[in-house]
Amino acid sequence: MSSQPAYRTINIHQLKTVCSACSLKELCLPMGLSHDEIEHLDQLVYTRKRVKRGEALYRSGDPFNSLYAIRTGFFKSNVLLEDGRDQVTGFFMPGEIMGLDGIGQDRHSCNATALEDGEVCVIPFARLEELSREVRNLQHQFHKVMSREIVRDQGVMMLLGSMRAEERLAAFLLNLSQRFLARGYSPAEFHLRMTREEIGSYLGLKLETVSRLFSKFQEEHLVSVQQKHIRITDVEGLKRLLSQPAA
Amino acid sequence: MSSQPAYRTINIHQLKTVCSACSLKELCLPMGLSHDEIEHLDQLVYTRKRVKRGEALYRSGDPFNSLYAIRTGFFKSNVLLEDGRDQVTGFFMPGEIMGLDGIGQDRHSCNATALEDGEVCVIPFARLEELSREVRNLQHQFHKVMSREIVRDQGVMMLLGSMRAEERLAAFLLNLSQRFLARGYSPAEFHLRMTREEIGSYLGLKLETVSRLFSKFQEEHLVSVQQKHIRITDVEGLKRLLSQPAA
DNA sequence: ATACACGTTTGATCCACGTCAAGGCGCCGG
DNA sequence: CCGGCGCCTTGACGTGGATCAAACGTGTAT
Numbered sequence: 129m130s131s132q133p134a135y136r137t138i139n140i141h142q143l144k145t146v147c148s149a150c151s152l153k154e155l156c157l158p159m160g161l162s163h164d165e166i167e168h169l170d171q172l173v174y175t176r177k178r179v180k181r182g183e184a185l186y187r188s189g190d191p192f193n194s195l196y197a198i199r200t201g202f203f204k205s206n207v208l209l210e211d212g213r214d215q216v217t218g219f220f221m222p223g224e225i226m227g228l229d230g231i232g233q234d235r236h237s238c239n240a241t242a243l244e245d246g247e248v249c250v251i252p253f254a255r256l257e258e259l260s261r262e263v264r265n266l267q268h269q270f271h272k273v274m275s276r277e278i279v280r281d282q283g284v285m286m287l288l289g290s291m292r293a294e295e296r297l298a299a300f301l302l303n304l305s306q307r308f309l310a311r312g313y314s315p316a317e318f319h320l321r322m323t324r325e326e327i328g329s330y331l332g333l334k335l336e337t338v339s340r341l342f343s344k345f346q347e348e349h350l351v352s353v354q355q356k357h358i359r360i361t362d363v364e365g366l367k368r369l370l371s372q373p374a375a
Numbered sequence: 376m377s378s379q380p381a382y383r384t385i386n387i388h389q390l391k392t393v394c395s396a397c398s399l400k401e402l403c404l405p406m407g408l409s410h411d412e413i414e415h416l417d418q419l420v421y422t423r424k425r426v427k428r429g430e431a432l433y434r435s436g437d438p439f440n441s442l443y444a445i446r447t448g449f450f451k452s453n454v455l456l457e458d459g460r461d462q463v464t465g466f467f468m469p470g471e472i473m474g475l476d477g478i479g480q481d482r483h484s485c486n487a488t489a490l491e492d493g494e495v496c497v498i499p500f501a502r503l504e505e506l507s508r509e510v511r512n513l514q515h516q517f518h519k520v521m522s523r524e525i526v527r528d529q530g531v532m533m534l535l536g537s538m539r540a541e542e543r544l545a546a547f548l549l550n551l552s553q554r555f556l557a558r559g560y561s562p563a564e565f566h567l568r569m570t571r572e573e574i575g576s577y578l579g580l581k582l583e584t585v586s587r588l589f590s591k592f593q594e595e596h597l598v599s600v601q602q603k604h605i606r607i608t609d610v611e612g613l614k615r616l617l618s619q620p621a622a
Numbered sequence: 623a624t625a626c627a628c629g630t631t632t633g634a635t636c637c638a639c640g641t642c643a644a645g646g647c648g649c650c651g652g
Numbered sequence: 653c654c655g656g657c658g659c660c661t662t663g664a665c666g667t668g669g670a671t672c673a674a675a676c677g678t679g680t681a682t
Contacts (some may be wrong), residue, residue, distance in 0.1 A: 139600060150519075207529055207530075207533050209533065209537070209618075213534045213537045214537070215532060216531045217529050217532050228521075228522055229525050229526050229529065231518050231519055231521070231523060232519045232521075232522035232525075233526070234521075257514055257515060257536035259517070260514075261508045261509075261511065264508065267504055267507075267508060268504060271478050271504070272412045272478055272479045273477035274475075274478070274518075274522070274525070275475055275477070275478035275480075276479035276480075277525055278475055278476050278477055278479075278521070278525060278528065279476050279484045279530075281528035281532065282454055282464050282476065282485060282528070284528075284532055285454075285464050285531055285532065285535060286454050286464075287461045287537035288536050288577075288579060289462045289463075289576065289577070289579040290460045290461070290576070290579070292638080292639095293638075317675090323565065323658090323659065324659075324660065325659085329537070330536070332536040332537070333640090334640055334641080335660080336641085336642095336660090336662085337638090337639060337640075339449055339660060339661055339662080340639095340661080340662080341660090342660095343661075355647085355648080356659095371457055371458055451671075530676080539669095540668075541670065570628090571630065580670090581670055581671080582629085583631085583669090583671080584669055586630060586632080587631080587632080587669090589630095589631090590631075602629085602677080
């Protein structure tokens with residue numbers, strides 16, 4: 129990757145690299161930008177990085193230089209307490225941006241780990257700021273990305289702070305479903321890339337509880353679960369769970 | 376720069392209004408900016424807004440136009456579920472910025488309410504974006520503010536997802552204490568502006584649990600509590616609670 | 623002053639979820 | 653094809669915090 133020749137116009141791989149040619153441009157940072165504006169972005173992302181399953185994209189404490197736009201693969205972010213407790217703070221899929229936590233302190237405040245082999249676009253942050261001083265819509269788009277991350281976090285707080293275990297898992301499945309749909313995958317049938325323990329950590333539950341709930345949902349014909357393969361058979365049923373505070 | 380009258384020096388109220396003359400400039404948006412840069416900001420904030428205790432600064436669904444920098448008073452933000460459940464997502468004090476949730480969808484996604492009479496600086500967002508295209512450091516500073524909000528939210532997730540009730544309350548008190556300290560108030564003795572119920576909602580606990588924990592902390596000589604007046608008598612003791620997963 | 627309303631404290635009881643423990647399934651390497 | 657190791661499921665039991673209920677301050681309005 130590193131030794132790209134100068135005559136890049138004839139390099140097919142490079143062509144596929146730029147935002148303007150990326151299939152995720154409707155979901156990712158370029159969302160809502162005009163064709164011309166996206167071409168400005170092509171100067172921004174000149175590095176890709178492959179990450180193998182289990183590898184860290186960055187770790188808490190690492191100096192912050194870049195944001196990462198996921199091209200392929202599935203990632204998680206998590207924070208560790210001194211005593212070893214571990215809280216998963218998010219799951220990320222193609223088109224989503226990781227690393228926003230690093231801007232405020234010039235170092236990352238969480239770990240980002242690949243849940244399967246994947247590839248990310250490296251976005252040098254100084255360059256992004258520079259470019260967004262020139263391209264108004266890019267600036268605005270970037271602000272939207274950050275704001276949506278804040279809103280997403282509010283949703284997780286709602287989940288952790290006021291929902292019961294059942295509701296949390298239902299909300300989680302519906303959220304994944306929607307995000308798969310937005311990416312052109314089936315919203316009804318998908319593969320969970322994370323373990324029960326990671327789901328539990330994210331939802332503030334123990335892995336046994338998550339497992340039991342999957343079994344319960346299956347008995348109630350809301351989903352059909354086979355290990356990591358999930359098939360949602362009754363979306364409305366899941367949604368109904370969310371509006372029913374008590375059992 | 377454009378429409379400022381030349382004789383602005385004689386307007387006392389105006390003098391107090393501008394960022395360059397604001398006592399909170401070390402904590403608020405102008406943090407880290409040079410004197411000259413802060414003067415640019417003076418064109419940004421031309422409206423203040425008084426908010427009475429219990430009044431909303433904005434509500435979920437309201438169109439988004441401005442951010443709000445708190446000058447005086449104490450605020451909370453909360454989200455409501457259809458079924459009436461209410462999650463407090465944050466408490467805000469002077470120098471902190473509210474409204475960042477609105478950027479992503481052009482409407483606010485939570486409510487912001489005054490816990491006591493207060494005053495905020497209205498920051499028209501379009502103007503902020505414009506100015507931050509011109510003033511590099513302002514741009515960067517604003518990005519830091521947003522990023523820190525994301526990191527703060529991660530902390531709350533950690534709290535809600537992996538801490539026990541005792542630890543949550545201890546973490547909450549220590550957090551308030553630090554923020555009061557940063558504002559020049561006593562970190563050891565302060566007045567809680569929110570009710571037990573609001574604290575509970577924020578921490579994912581019921582008000583009775585919060586009340587019991589205050590009593591427990593008092594018995595253990597960690598704090599002395601009298602209604603809303605709190606005095607932290609053993610900071611180290613509180614910190615110790617945080618690193619002890621089990622009782 | 624007085625009184626009401628609201629917020630808080632405290633006790634008794636309950637239950638959702640955690641903990642501990644024992645298999646079971648499926649995948650990978652030998 | 654076999655054995656081992658993650659990961660998952662399921663059961664039995666324990667407990668932290670919720671719920672229900674009853675007083676008790678305290679600030680605010682009359």
